[in-house]
Amino acid sequence: MAERMCPRVIVPDVVGLPFHIGRDVASDAGVALANPDPDGPPIAALAWPGLFYITSQRPPAGTEVNQWDSVIVEIVEHATGEPHEDRP
Numbered sequence: 001m002a003e004r005m006c007p008r009v010i011v012p013d014v015v016g017l018p019f020h021i022g023r024d025v026a027s028d029a030g031v032a033l034a035n036p037d038p039d040g041p042p043i044a045a046l047a048w049p050g051l052f053y054i055t056s057q058r059p060p061a062g063t064e065v066n067q068w069d070s071v072i073v074e075i076v077e078h079a080t081g082e083p084h085e086d087r088p
Contacts, residue, residue: 008067009064012063031067034070055075
């Protein structure tokens with residue numbers, strides 16, 4: 001298998017941040033936030049409208065990955081404290 005020829009970046013810590021801020025932090029670091037369900041909608045669609053916080057991420061902060069690799073995040077809506085379910 002051929003090695004990918006792209007820059008390597010360090011995954012930032014986005015846990016505990018509001019989604020809209022974590023998305024910017026991730027983008028500035030050169031990674032993209034993603035839905036844990038690869039068949040589901042984009043994570044940004046799940047985090048809008050409203051205020052959502054990132055409760056977990058993988059890979060963890062400090063991991064070296066290829067630039068623009070995905071960081072899987074779980075989110076929770078601020079008002080309810082409940083994990084966000086996919087909308088129909």
